[in-house]
Amino acid sequence: MEKGSSLGANEILELIFIYLTEISSLRNYDETIKLLANMGRALTNADRCSIWLVSDDKKTIWTKVAHGVERLTIPMGSGIVGSAIESGQKVIIEDAYKDDRFNTAIDMQTQYRTKSMLVIPMYDNDSNIIGAIQAINRRGEQDFFDKRDIDRLLLASTYAAETIIAAKLEEEITQTQREVVFTMGAIGESRSKETGNHVKRVAEYSKVLALAYGLDSKEAELLRQASPMHDIGKVAIPDNILNKPGRFNDQERAIMNRHAELGYQMIKSSSRPLLQAAAIVAYEHHEKWDGTGYPRSLAGEEIHIYGRITALADVFDALGSDRVYKKAWDDQQIFQLLRKERGKHFDPELIDLFFDNLETILEIRDTFKDSYLKDVNEDYSKEYMIKVLGAYGTKAKDCGATSFLLNKNTVIDAGNLINTLDVDSVDVETIWLTHSHLDHIVDIAYIIDNFIHLRSKSLKIVGLSETIATLKKHFFNDAIWPDFSKIHLSNGLPVIVYEECSLQKEYKLSNNETLRAFQTDHTVVSCGYVYTKNDNAILITSDTLSLDGMFNELQKDKKIKSIVVECSFPNRYKNLALESKHLTPKLLFEQLKKLKRENIRLYINHIKPMYKEEIVSEIEQNRGEFTVKILKDEDFIDFF
Numbered sequence: 001m002e003k004g005s006s007l008g009a010n011e012i013l014e015l016i017f018i019y020l021t022e023i024s025s026l027r028n029y030d031e032t033i034k035l036l037a038n039m040g041r042a043l044t045n046a047d048r049c050s051i052w053l054v055s056d057d058k059k060t061i062w063t064k065v066a067h068g069v070e071r072l073t074i075p076m077g078s079g080i081v082g083s084a085i086e087s088g089q090k091v092i093i094e095d096a097y098k099d100d101r102f103n104t105a106i107d108m109q110t111q112y113r114t115k116s117m118l119v120i121p122m123y124d125n126d127s128n129i130i131g132a133i134q135a136i137n138r139r140g141e142q143d144f145f146d147k148r149d150i151d152r153l154l155l156a157s158t159y160a161a162e163t164i165i166a167a168k169l170e171e172e173i174t175q176t177q178r179e180v181v182f183t184m185g186a187i188g189e190s191r192s193k194e195t196g197n198h199v200k201r202v203a204e205y206s207k208v209l210a211l212a213y214g215l216d217s218k219e220a221e222l223l224r225q226a227s228p229m230h231d232i233g234k235v236a237i238p239d240n241i242l243n244k245p246g247r248f249n250d251q252e253r254a255i256m257n258r259h260a261e262l263g264y265q266m267i268k269s270s271s272r273p274l275l276q277a278a279a280i281v282a283y284e285h286h287e288k289w290d291g292t293g294y295p296r297s298l299a300g301e302e303i304h305i306y307g308r309i310t311a312l313a314d315v316f317d318a319l320g321s322d323r324v325y326k327k328a329w330d331d332q333q334i335f336q337l338l339r340k341e342r343g344k345h346f347d348p349e350l351i352d353l354f355f356d357n358l359e360t361i362l363e364i365r366d367t368f369k370d371s372y373l374k375d376v377n378e379d380y381s382k383e384y385m386i387k388v389l390g391a392y393g394t395k396a397k398d399c400g401a402t403s404f405l406l407n408k409n410t411v412i413d414a415g416n417l418i419n420t421l422d423v424d425s426v427d428v429e430t431i432w433l434t435h436s437h438l439d440h441i442v443d444i445a446y447i448i449d450n451f452i453h454l455r456s457k458s459l460k461i462v463g464l465s466e467t468i469a470t471l472k473k474h475f476f477n478d479a480i481w482p483d484f485s486k487i488h489l490s491n492g493l494p495v496i497v498y499e500e501c502s503l504q505k506e507y508k509l510s511n512n513e514t515l516r517a518f519q520t521d522h523t524v525v526s527c528g529y530v531y532t533k534n535d536n537a538i539l540i541t542s543d544t545l546s547l548d549g550m551f552n553e554l555q556k557d558k559k560i561k562s563i564v565v566e567c568s569f570p571n572r573y574k575n576l577a578l579e580s581k582h583l584t585p586k587l588l589f590e591q592l593k594k595l596k597r598e599n600i601r602l603y604i605n606h607i608k609p610m611y612k613e614e615i616v617s618e619i620e621q622n623r624g625e626f627t628v629k630i631l632k633d634e635d636f637i638d639f640f
Contacts, residue, residue, distance in 0.1 A: 037065040040156035046135035053131040079103035084119040093117040094144040118145040122161040197368040199228035205313035212353040226277035233263030285310040384640040390416025391631040396609040401439035417443035433463035434542035435526035436470035466525035521546035538639035545581040562639040566606035570614040585618035
C-alpha cells in the first residue's frame with residue numbers, strides 16, 4: 001500500500017491481524033503500548049499517534065508514547081487532548097489552529113504543524129478516565145478524520161486501555177509485595193527495639209555488595225528488596241529474650257538462634273521470586289564462612305551468596321548502631337573486627353569488596369542515619385515541630401500520659417517516655433516539669449531504671465521550687481524510689497541533678513531555642529511553658545482550670561502561634577473538674593471566648609481515655625468557630 005492512500009476493508013483486516021498477532025507474542029507492557037500506537041496510526045492513516053496518560057495526582061497528563069517527539073507533559077485540561085480527557089468526549093478537529101483549545105506552544109516546541117486531530121478518551125474498569133489516544137494529521141486524499149476513523153482508532157484505544165490497566169495492576173501487586181516484605185522486615189526489627197532505619201541500610205549495603213560481587217542489576221535489586229526480611233523470624237521470639245539488656249544464657253541463646261529457622265519456615269513455600277530470595281536470606285544470614293554459624297553450620301560457598309552478603313551488611317550495621325544491650329562501636333573498632341573475621345565469619349572476597357566500596361557504604365549510612373531531628377525534617381520538611389510523646393490525662397492501654405519532646409535532648413514532662421523513646425531516652429538530658437503529679441513525672445524513674453548503664457551524663461530535672469521539693473521528699477526518697485541524686489554513673493557523675501526555675505525567666509536551650517515558665521491554676525503549684533525557636537513559639541498550659549495565665553502570655557508575646565490546652569473530663573463531670581482544677585469542653589470554650597487573636601492554632605490534650613469519645617463529641621459541639629486538633633501519642637505539632 002502506498003503512503004497516503006485510503007485503506008480498504010481487506011487491508012484493514014490484514015493490518016489488524018498482523019498487529020494483534022504481534023501483540024499477542026509480547027510480554028513487555030511498554031512494547032505493547034508502542035505497538036498499539038503504531039496500530040492506531042496505521043488504521044487511521046495518521047502521520048502520528050500519541051497515547052496520553054493522566055498522572056496519579058490528576059494534575060497533569062503526559063505522553064506514554066508520542067511519535068516523533070520526546071515525552072510531553074501538560075496541565076490537566078490543557079489543549080484539545082486535555083479537554084477531551086476532562087470532558088470524556090471524543091473529539092474530531094479539521095484544523096487545530098482554528099480551535100481555541102489548541103495549545104500552539106507544543107508545535108513551537110516540537111517544530112511540527114498540527115492540522116487535523118482525532119482524540120478518544122480511555123477508561124478503566126470503573127469508568128474512570130485514565131488517558132486518551134490521539135491521532136494527528138490524516139494523510140491521503142482526505143486530510144481530516146471522520147467517523148470511520150473513530151471506529152478504527154477505538155480498537156487500538158480499547159487494547160491500549162486494557163494494557164495500561166494490566167500494567168498498573170501488576171505494578172501495584174509488585175509494589176504491594178515489596179512494601180509487605182519491607183514492612184514485615186521492619187516489624188521484626190521494631191520488636192527487638194532496634195533502629196528504625198536498620199533494614200533500609202542493610203538493604204542498600206546488600207545491593208552495593210551484590211553489584212560489586214558481579215551479580216547483575218536485576219538480581220542485586222532483588223536482594224535489596226529481600227534483605228529487609230533477614231530477621232523476620234524474630235516476630236516469634238518472646239519479648240523477654242528479644243529485648244534482654246544483658247548477655248543470654250545458654251537456653252536463651254538457643255531460643256534466640258531459632259529465629260533464622262523460623263523466618264525460613266514462614267516464607268519458604270511462596271512461589272514469588274522476592275519471597276524465595278527472602279527465605280534464603282532469613283535462613284542463611286547467620287551462617288559463617290568457616291562453618292561455625294547456625295542453623296545448619298554451612299561453610300564457604302555452601303552458603304548462598306544472598307546469605308553471605310546480608311550477613312556482612314547486617315553485622316556492619318548492628319555494630320554501628322545503639323542497641324538495648326550496647327552502645328554503638330566507633331568505625332575503627334568495626335573495621336578492625338571485619339578484617340579480623342575475613343575468612344572466618346565472612347567471605348574474604350566480600351570483605352575486600354566492602355572496603356573497596358567503603359565510601360559508598362558510609363554515604364548510605366549517613367543518608368539513613370538514626371536521628372530523630374533528621375527524621376522529623378525529612379518527613380515533615382519543617383523546622384518548627386515538636387513531638388507529642390504522651391497526649392492523655394492518664395496511662396491506659398495504647399494511651400500515654402503527658403510528655404512533649406522539644407528536641408533530641410529536651411522534654412516537657414515525663415508521662416510517656418519509655419514507650420515512645422525507649423533506648424533513645426538516653427539522649428534526653430533535661431526534663432522540664434510543669435508540676436509534681438504522678439502522670440507527669442512517672443517515666444523519669446523508668447528511663448533511668450532501664451538505661452542507667454547507657455547514660456554518660458546526669459539527667460537534669462528542672463521545675464518550680466515546690467515541684468523539686470516534692471520530688472525529693474515523696475518520690476526519689478529511697479522509700480518510693482531510689483534517691484538517684486545520691487547514685488552515680490560509671491563515670492562518677494550523679495544520675496540525677498535538680499535545678500529550680502523561676503516564672504517568667506527566659507531560659508536558653510540552644511542558640512535559637514528558649515523556654516519560659518508561666519503560672520497555671522492547678523491543685524498543686526504548677527506552670528505551663530512557652531517554647532520559642534527563632535521567631536516562632538508554642539504555649540503549653542499543662543493541667544489548669546483558669547486560662548488567665550495563658551491569655552497574659554498571648555497578649556504580650558505575638559510569636560506564639562499555637563497553644564496546647566488540656567480538657568480532662570466530659571461536661572457531666574463539671575463538679576469533679578472544678579474540684580480537681582481541670583477543664584471540660586464547656587468550661588474550656590467559655591474561657592476561650594476571651595481569646596482575641598485569630599491566628600492561633602488550638603491543640604487539645606490530657607483527655608482521660610475512658611471518656612475520649614464523649615469529650616471529643618462535646619468539643620465538636622462547643623467549639624464554635626474554633627478549629628481544633630485533638631492530640632494523640634506520637635503526633636507532631638507544627639508551630640510555624
